[in-house]
Amino acid sequence: MVGRIYRDIAQDIKRRSADMLRRKIEALHISHGQSPMSSYVTVSIGVTYTIPNINTSSEDLFKVADKALYQAKNDKT
Known part of the structure; x- marks a missing residue:
């Protein structure tokens, strides 16, 4: 249960920081006059975190963050 609470808190912190x-x-x-979305620059942010261990690499972390970025773009948040 404590692990689940920690993950929920970490998820909330990530979302609030990105927002x-x-x-x-x-x-x-x-100014971003060429954009069909907005006349100003906007951003989509994908975030993740991990507790490093011997079986994970920085590439793994970037893959997860990239997936989160595209999820953010799809959610338009």
């Missing part, structure tokens, strides 16, 4: 970064970037109102 805060996204909002700060969008608040800069960097």
